[in-house]
Amino acid sequence: MARTWARWLSHALLTALALAWMSPLLWVILLSLTPNEALARGDLAPRMLTTAHYQTLLAVSQAPRWFLNSLLVAGTMTAATLVLSSLAGYALARIPFRGRNGVFLFIVAGLAVPEQAIFLPLHRMFAELELHNTYTALIAPRLAGPFGVFLMTQFFRAVPREMEEAAELDHAGRVRTFLFIMLPLARPALTTLGIFTFLYAWNDFLWPMVSATDPDMYTLTVGLSSLQGNFAQSESLGFVMASAVVASSPMILVYLLFQRYIVRGMALGGVR
Amino acid sequence: MASVRLKGITHRYQRTEVLRDITLDIEDGELMVIVGPSGCGKSTLLRIIAGLERPSGGDVEIDGVRVNDVEPAQRGVAMVFQNFALYPHMTAAENMGFALRNLGTSARETDARVRETARLLQLEPLLDRLPGQMSGGQRQRVAIGRALVRNPRIFLFDEPLSSLDAQLRIEMRAEIARLHQRFGSTMVYVTHDQVEAMTLADRIAILNAGKLEQVGAPLDLYRSPRNLFVARFLGAPRMNLLEGELASASAAGAEVRVRGGPVLRVAAIADRLAANARVTLGIRPEHLRPGPSAGDLEGQVSVVERLGDRTLVHLDLDIGAEVLCEDRGESPIRVGERVHVHAPAGAFHLFDESGIALPRIVAA
Numbered sequence: 001m002a003r004t005w006a007r008w009l010s011h012a013l014l015t016a017l018a019l020a021w022m023s024p025l026l027w028v029i030l031l032s033l034t035p036n037e038a039l040a041r042g043d044l045a046p047r048m049l050t051t052a053h054y055q056t057l058l059a060v061s062q063a064p065r066w067f068l069n070s071l072l073v074a075g076t077m078t079a080a081t082l083v084l085s086s087l088a089g090y091a092l093a094r095i096p097f098r099g100r101n102g103v104f105l106f107i108v109a110g111l112a113v114p115e116q117a118i119f120l121p122l123h124r125m126f127a128e129l130e131l132h133n134t135y136t137a138l139i140a141p142r143l144a145g146p147f148g149v150f151l152m153t154q155f156f157r158a159v160p161r162e163m164e165e166a167a168e169l170d171h172a173g174r175v176r177t178f179l180f181i182m183l184p185l186a187r188p189a190l191t192t193l194g195i196f197t198f199l200y201a202w203n204d205f206l207w208p209m210v211s212a213t214d215p216d217m218y219t220l221t222v223g224l225s226s227l228q229g230n231f232a233q234s235e236s237l238g239f240v241m242a243s244a245v246v247a248s249s250p251m252i253l254v255y256l257l258f259q260r261y262i263v264r265g266m267a268l269g270g271v272r
Numbered sequence: 273m274a275s276v277r278l279k280g281i282t283h284r285y286q287r288t289e290v291l292r293d294i295t296l297d298i299e300d301g302e303l304m305v306i307v308g309p310s311g312c313g314k315s316t317l318l319r320i321i322a323g324l325e326r327p328s329g330g331d332v333e334i335d336g337v338r339v340n341d342v343e344p345a346q347r348g349v350a351m352v353f354q355n356f357a358l359y360p361h362m363t364a365a366e367n368m369g370f371a372l373r374n375l376g377t378s379a380r381e382t383d384a385r386v387r388e389t390a391r392l393l394q395l396e397p398l399l400d401r402l403p404g405q406m407s408g409g410q411r412q413r414v415a416i417g418r419a420l421v422r423n424p425r426i427f428l429f430d431e432p433l434s435s436l437d438a439q440l441r442i443e444m445r446a447e448i449a450r451l452h453q454r455f456g457s458t459m460v461y462v463t464h465d466q467v468e469a470m471t472l473a474d475r476i477a478i479l480n481a482g483k484l485e486q487v488g489a490p491l492d493l494y495r496s497p498r499n500l501f502v503a504r505f506l507g508a509p510r511m512n513l514l515e516g517e518l519a520s521a522s523a524a525g526a527e528v529r530v531r532g533g534p535v536l537r538v539a540a541i542a543d544r545l546a547a548n549a550r551v552t553l554g555i556r557p558e559h560l561r562p563g564p565s566a567g568d569l570e571g572q573v574s575v576v577e578r579l580g581d582r583t584l585v586h587l588d589l590d591i592g593a594e595v596l597c598e599d600r601g602e603s604p605i606r607v608g609e610r611v612h613v614h615a616p617a618g619a620f621h622l623f624d625e626s627g628i629a630l631p632r633i634v635a636a
């Protein structure tokens with residue numbers, strides 16, 4: 001049957017491609033488990049695997065603390081972004097007020113401002129406020145992101161007007177309409193926004209690096225990169241790989257759990 | 273129960289005026305159908321009654337109280353939207369109970385009232401389903417249920433049947449009529465379907481380009497349309513129109529010379545018109561009977577539509593006009609034949625040059 005053949009072929013092709021794309025990741029995991037001696041010999045297919053690199057990582061660094069820092073920063077940032085973006089988006093989409101279009105345009109214009117452009121003033125501002133090396137400094141500058149507001153405004157605009165009018169006739173005030181009708185409707189958009197915010201926050205590097213100079217306040221990305229400088233590349237390959245695995249594990253988890261929404265989010269991003 | 277009074281309602285969106293000086297009394301317990309072509313302002317009028325839209329001018333009164341400044345929720349109205357507007361993330365039961373819960377009704381009482389309404393509308397098997405898991409007709413019933421649970425003073429329906437298929441429409445139409453009889457509630461029902469209007473209404477209000485053309489009982493409007501618009505809008509198939517001029521007029525009736533054709537006797541009082549005034553003659557297809565000979569008008573059959581109980585015959589008249597007439601179900605008429613048609617004087621409607629109907633003489 002030609003059709004079964006075609007299916008078989010396409011599956012084989014997809015599997016091969018998936019493996020090709022996964023190979024760096026698998027490679028990293030393998031290296032992180034390879035003993036130093038094997039690495040030194042250039043033996044890249046060792047008999048014995050070891051968790052030694054992970055133990056070193058725990059011993060020489062504050063990795064657990066950095067991990068928690070990252071979790072706290074990314075988690076708070078995500079939660080706050082969801083709350084702020086949905087509230088602002090709803091107001092911009094549905095509550096008529098003077099200057100609404102202007103405010104929206106102003107926010108959208110923020111999408112065009114590159115992060116680097118505001119880097120120095122931001123740094124100086126936090127220095128003047130003596131806020132560097134605090135969680136506030138790590139989290140606050142990211143809360144006013146225009147993307148979330150833009151996304152949620154567009155989403156709420158697309159909700160049929162009748163839905164809200166029905167709620168109004170059903171004696172739901174503004175707050176109940178928002179909480180019980182609009183927010184549940186926005187779940188797909190919120191999930192997407194949440195995932196992207198979390199991943200972005202987790203991977204964020206430049207700002208935490210300049211803001212957090214105290215190792216206690218490092219996020220995982222900053223902390224792990226600070227370690228790499230201390231070890232010569234050749235003899236610590238396994239160690240570097242182990243830290244890479246630790247750094248990316250939450251992201252891989254998020255991807256696995258929310259695949260469906262991430263794909264949808266990319267589609268959302270595409271149509272705008 | 274409640275009455276609704278619209279006093280000189282005017283409405284503008286930016287520059288465009290969509291409603292012009294609408295004055296309409298809807299009595300307690302009445303089923304008023306507002307009908308008109310697409311875009312004539314029906315939904316806007318309904319939304320103004322509900323309070324979802326503030327009129328640019330005029331007053332809305334419910335039970336004699338001016339409610340212009342009263343919030344929609346406080347007006348005691350329930351609305352069934354054209355697209356139902358069910359909350360997609362809530363089950364049928366939750367959709368129906370939402371208003372009661374917002375009013376602070378206990379979960380138990382809400383549940384009891386939802387179930388009672390569900391039984392009435394035979395919705396019980398659907399209560400745990402989400403709107404996405406229902407057919408169009410089922411959603412429609414849930415939407416009606418959601419309106420009904422709250423026991424509103426006034427029901428507003430905005431083309432509630434327009435997205436259903438023909439068969440379901442007929443069933444739901446009967447269902448709404450039953451609900452109205454059972455509860456005797458005041459209902460305002462918007463549609464652009466004149467059959468729905470004729471069958472459901474206690475009274476019909478015909479809206480055209482933001483103006484009320486005529487208000488009255490369905491058969492009154494059908495028998496005595498006030499103008500050409502109403503005459504053409506009610507009745508399917510539509511009334512035939514023939515251009516002509518007044519040949520004579522007296523208290524006993526008028527004679528009209530059809531353009532390029534014979535003089536026809538019309539039971540209408542046209543004294544107020546000048547001699548030879550231009551007029552339009554209207555005749556409904558069911559009153560225009562075809563026959564092989566001795567009719568007033570003559571023409572060639574272009575299309576024959578056999579509906580079983582009756583036959584619609586399209587005729588190209590020799591005078592250059594096209595008319596539609598009705599014959600019995602077993603009509604022998606064939607396409608291409610020459611046919612004569614005739615109508616009694618009392619069946620004609622007469623309109624003056626500006627489309628206003630002239631008074632008809634009612635046979636004693």
Ligand SMILES: Nc1ncnc2c1ncn2[C@@H]1O[C@H](COP(=O)(O)OP(=O)(O)OP(=O)(O)O)[C@@H](O)[C@H]1O
Binds near residue numbers: 308310311
């Ligand atoms: N929000 C709005 N802004 C501007 N114009 C509007 C708005 N809503 C409706 N209109 C215009 O007002 C007129 C009346 O609209 P309305 O919805 O009341 O018509 P309708 O009789 O309900 O038509 P339909 O049978 O198609 O539903 C239309 O010409 C429409 O374009």
Ligand SMILES: [Mg+2]
Binds near residue numbers: 314315316430
């Ligand atoms: Mg409408």
